[in-house]
Amino acid sequence: MKKTAKSLAVASLPLAMILATPAFAEDLTIGLASEPTSIDPHFHNLGPNNQLRMHIFEGLTQSDEAQRTVPSLATEWEVVDDNTWRFELREGVTFSDGTPFDATDVVYTICRVPTVENSPSSFVGFLSGISQIEIEDPHTMIFRTDAPVPLLPTNLANVGILSAENYGGENVVFNGGACDDLGTPPQATDFDDPSVAVGTGPYVLEDFARGDAITLAANESYWGGAPTWDTVVMRPIANEGARVAALLAGDVDVIETPPIQDFDRIRQEGNQIAQGLSNRVIYLHLDQNPEEGHVPPGVEGTDGENPFTDVRVREAISKAIDRQAITDRIMGGLSVPAGDLLPYPMFGAREDTPIEGYDPDRARELLAEAGYENGFSMVLSAPNDRYMNDELIAQAVAQMLARVGVRTSVDAMTRSTFFSRRNEYAFGMWLAGWGASTGEISSPLIALVATRDPDTGMGATNRQRYSNPEIDQVVMEATQTVDPQAREALLQQAAEMAMADYATIPIHFEVTPWAFREGLSLTPRADQYTLATEVEPQS
Amino acid sequence: MLVYLIRRIGQSLLVIAVMACLVFLAVYAVGDPVAILANPEASEEEMAAIASRLGLDRPIWEQFFIFIWNALQGDLGTSFVYSDPALEVILERLPATMELALVALILSILMGVPLGVIAGLKPDSFVGRTIMSTSILGFSLPNFWIGLMLILFFAVELRWLPASGRGDTVEVLGMHLSMFTWDGLRHLLLPAFTLALYKASLVIRIAQAGTREVMLQDYVRFARAKGLSSRRIVMVHVLKNMMIPVVTVLGLELGSMIAFAVVTETVFAYPGMGKLLIDSINRLDRPIIVAYLMMTVFIFVIINLVVDLLYAAIDPRVRLSEAKG
Numbered sequence: 001m002k003k004t005a006k007s008l009a010v011a012s013l014p015l016a017m018i019l020a021t022p023a024f025a026e027d028l029t030i031g032l033a034s035e036p037t038s039i040d041p042h043f044h045n046l047g048p049n050n051q052l053r054m055h056i057f058e059g060l061t062q063s064d065e066a067q068r069t070v071p072s073l074a075t076e077w078e079v080v081d082d083n084t085w086r087f088e089l090r091e092g093v094t095f096s097d098g099t100p101f102d103a104t105d106v107v108y109t110i111c112r113v114p115t116v117e118n119s120p121s122s123f124v125g126f127l128s129g130i131s132q133i134e135i136e137d138p139h140t141m142i143f144r145t146d147a148p149v150p151l152l153p154t155n156l157a158n159v160g161i162l163s164a165e166n167y168g169g170e171n172v173v174f175n176g177g178a179c180d181d182l183g184t185p186p187q188a189t190d191f192d193d194p195s196v197a198v199g200t201g202p203y204v205l206e207d208f209a210r211g212d213a214i215t216l217a218a219n220e221s222y223w224g225g226a227p228t229w230d231t232v233v234m235r236p237i238a239n240e241g242a243r244v245a246a247l248l249a250g251d252v253d254v255i256e257t258p259p260i261q262d263f264d265r266i267r268q269e270g271n272q273i274a275q276g277l278s279n280r281v282i283y284l285h286l287d288q289n290p291e292e293g294h295v296p297p298g299v300e301g302t303d304g305e306n307p308f309t310d311v312r313v314r315e316a317i318s319k320a321i322d323r324q325a326i327t328d329r330i331m332g333g334l335s336v337p338a339g340d341l342l343p344y345p346m347f348g349a350r351e352d353t354p355i356e357g358y359d360p361d362r363a364r365e366l367l368a369e370a371g372y373e374n375g376f377s378m379v380l381s382a383p384n385d386r387y388m389n390d391e392l393i394a395q396a397v398a399q400m401l402a403r404v405g406v407r408t409s410v411d412a413m414t415r416s417t418f419f420s421r422r423n424e425y426a427f428g429m430w431l432a433g434w435g436a437s438t439g440e441i442s443s444p445l446i447a448l449v450a451t452r453d454p455d456t457g458m459g460a461t462n463r464q465r466y467s468n469p470e471i472d473q474v475v476m477e478a479t480q481t482v483d484p485q486a487r488e489a490l491l492q493q494a495a496e497m498a499m500a501d502y503a504t505i506p507i508h509f510e511v512t513p514w515a516f517r518e519g520l521s522l523t524p525r526a527d528q529y530t531l532a533t534e535v536e537p538q539s
Numbered sequence: 540m541l542v543y544l545i546r547r548i549g550q551s552l553l554v555i556a557v558m559a560c561l562v563f564l565a566v567y568a569v570g571d572p573v574a575i576l577a578n579p580e581a582s583e584e585e586m587a588a589i590a591s592r593l594g595l596d597r598p599i600w601e602q603f604f605i606f607i608w609n610a611l612q613g614d615l616g617t618s619f620v621y622s623d624p625a626l627e628v629i630l631e632r633l634p635a636t637m638e639l640a641l642v643a644l645i646l647s648i649l650m651g652v653p654l655g656v657i658a659g660l661k662p663d664s665f666v667g668r669t670i671m672s673t674s675i676l677g678f679s680l681p682n683f684w685i686g687l688m689l690i691l692f693f694a695v696e697l698r699w700l701p702a703s704g705r706g707d708t709v710e711v712l713g714m715h716l717s718m719f720t721w722d723g724l725r726h727l728l729l730p731a732f733t734l735a736l737y738k739a740s741l742v743i744r745i746a747q748a749g750t751r752e753v754m755l756q757d758y759v760r761f762a763r764a765k766g767l768s769s770r771r772i773v774m775v776h777v778l779k780n781m782m783i784p785v786v787t788v789l790g791l792e793l794g795s796m797i798a799f800a801v802v803t804e805t806v807f808a809y810p811g812m813g814k815l816l817i818d819s820i821n822r823l824d825r826p827i828i829v830a831y832l833m834m835t836v837f838i839f840v841i842i843n844l845v846v847d848l849l850y851a852a853i854d855p856r857v858r859l860s861e862a863k864g
Binding site: 035037038043044045046117118119120121122124125187188189209210211212213235236237238239241242243245246248249250251385414415416417419420421422423424434435437443447452454457458460461 | 569570571574575576577578579580581582583584585586588589592593617619620621622623628631632687690691694695698701702703704705708715805806807808810814815817818820821822823
């Protein structure tokens with residue numbers, strides 16, 4: 001047996017030599033979980049696109065790995081008054097085609113964003129509120145807003161700056177609504193051409209083979225110094241098994257979100273795993289429609305009442321969940337039990353937030369107090385391909401609820417069905433996740449807790465119809481407060497009120513894993529982005 | 540013949556029209572694309588703006604008539620996520636899938652024919668029986684499992700071949716092909732083999748039966764009596780005659796291979812049409828899904844039409860019986 005194995009190995013040696021390709025240390029290949037849909041930085045406001053954008057196009061500001069807003073193309077900014085900001089732009093920056101960067105490029109970019117045709121998710125929201133732009137000198141600009149926009153620097157981190165000269169817009173004038181002398185702005189598909197996709201970032205686009213690979217080359221004249229990697233190749237490998245295989249086979253150097261069950265295998269082969277606490281909370285929402293006679297879908301045995309409008313029932317559900325057990329047994333340590341909507345020390349999170357203790361006895365008492373001694377039955381809906389172990393978490397929660405007398409069955413479905421049905425109010429109770437892209441707790445508070453109001457844009461994801469005017473008022477005040485300390489205090493107050501009222505039931509914060517080959521180091525980012533600039537060779 | 544031709548074409552158009560309705564309505568029922576496309580932070584107002592940009596705020600019958608009207612002019616809509624015409628996005632991926640299917644076809648012939656002939660020449664020997672019983676595995680093992688096993692063995696353990704992707708391409712007649720580069724071939728081998736395995740089993744079965752049949756024919760006996768070497772008998776007389784059914788079946792199977800390489804392409808992250816379809820379903824990119832299905836329907840209807848017309852031209856009984864019934 002041993003002999004056969006040896007002769008097989010010897011016989012296959014020439015073949016192995018022919019088939020193996022040499023690896024270059026200065027190249028980096030990343031296996032992406034999902035593919036960016038366009039190179040255009042202003043076409044589709046979604047994670048994979050923004051992640052790619054950060055390599056090629058830079059904003060005035062950027063968010064660092066902990067999602068703090070730090071300088072990028074702007075070196076500093078200050079609040080002149082509640083409605084006025086002054087930005088100082090970086091000197092000596094050139095675009096990858098050699099044209100210098102100045103305030104005109106910023107104006108051009110702001111004017112171009114609303115002109116993107118067929119955008120499936122627009123970037124206009126990041127620029128809303130800007131009513132006037134003044135250029136004091138080519139590297140100093142003033143933004144005026146209609147109302148206070150405390151998040152303006154954070155928002156600007158999301159808008160990649162284009163070169164006005166490159167698209168014939170050097171005489172552009174901003175006048176609020178339509179801009180003058182914009183020329184013919186490029187459209188999304190124009191950016192497939194590397195000579196159009198010109199930014200100031202550390203990498204430049206070399207080739208975009210849709211579905212197969214995005215190839216980036218180092219921008220040697222980058223203002224921050226030449227980047228680490230000569231070439232970065234990003235390959236979309238949506239299937240997680242295939243992604244792990246690609247890493248184990250040495251096809252790629254780094255992969256996004258390897259599945260937990262493969263960790264041992266990945267480590268055995270000498271690869272490494274990095275983990276970072278993310279900005280994403282996994283939570284439960286409960287249909288709290290207060291209308292007379294409304295029974296949430298899937299709820300039975302409540303005599304035509306909506307049990308979830310009773311805060312005691314919400315508290316009972318929260319107390320019935322053993323968060324630590326979910327972290328330990330289902331997430332394999334890849335989560336942190338949550339008592340709030342954003343983990344500390346991110347902006348607006350409280351250092352001493354209590355995490356709801358597991359207390360099934362108290363949960364049963366609370367249910368009895370609310371008039372459900374015999375419990376009731378309901379359906380917990382969840383996606384099964386969106387968040388880490390989403391369906392398993394839902395199963396565990398259902399079992400824990402059954403233990404306190406709420407007979408729960410799980411209805412898990414693919415994400416496209418899940419989100420469509422959630423938006424149609426088809427669920428009584430559901431499990432979902434929220435990532436705070438601004439890095440501020442205002443993001444989940446506005447989306448999940450604030451009263452749903454299409455006019456103000458608040459509560460867009462509050463499909464449970466929870467409404468608490470007192471919390472709304474504090475959140476609203478925070479969004480109008482420019483002073484960071486005062487705003488943080490208001491946000492903490494709103495979060496405390498929301499948690500006390502069980503406005504949303506947080507379960508845990510996801511911990512994002514990356515796997516990569518030996519000899520590399522990777523800095524995890526709270527926004528879950530995989531950036532070539534965060535990967536370094538280990539010395 | 541003319542009457543038959545007109546009737547047959549009419550039937551085909553009807554099938555396409557019915558399929559267009561079914562496909563459009565089925566895809567419409569899957570879910571709301573805005574919920575997937577929009578950034579989670581998007582406000583109500585932005586979601587409404589997206590819906591109106593994509594034409595999703597109109598009533599379904601209006602969307603349907605716009606779709607039919609455009610389809611009649613050869614426009615199957617614009618992809619939501621790529622902002623390119625759906626047909627263009629699909630055709631961009633066509634060469635990759637064609638290549639995969641072609642290499643798989645060649646592999647299945649290279650594997651299937653010799654094994655089938657051997658099994659046919661010696662049907663009762665140990666070798667012949669082993670070939671035939673192993674070919675059952677080729678039919679019954681699921682495609683994705685074979686793919687994963689091949690990746691595990693050849694890519695992860697031995698590291699001979701890459702686990703996924705397409706590799707280097709060269710431009711030939713305006714198409715990006717990987718068949719002509721070494722790197723591209725290495726990437727093609729495993730997925731093509733996975734796809735070929737089922738077809739190879741089919742070829743083995745047909746070739747074995749064909750060989751057994753041909754071996755009993757008079758001309759084979761005559762050739763043997765003439766004193767020809769058995770090598771020459773097999774290579775010339777047997778092979779030539781048993782290839783006819785093999786070619787017929789494989790010709791038909793090529794179409795299904797192109798249309799349904801979905802699973803293999805997903806396992807190997809191979810950027811063909813099948814993977815595009817799966818990605819598009821996940822993103823609810825309706826125009827791509829509809830265009831892909833319509834294209835598949837169209838291809839199959841055309842193939843069937845051509846086959847039927849050829850049969851009718853060759854054999855008058857077909858169109859006569861059709862006229863009666």
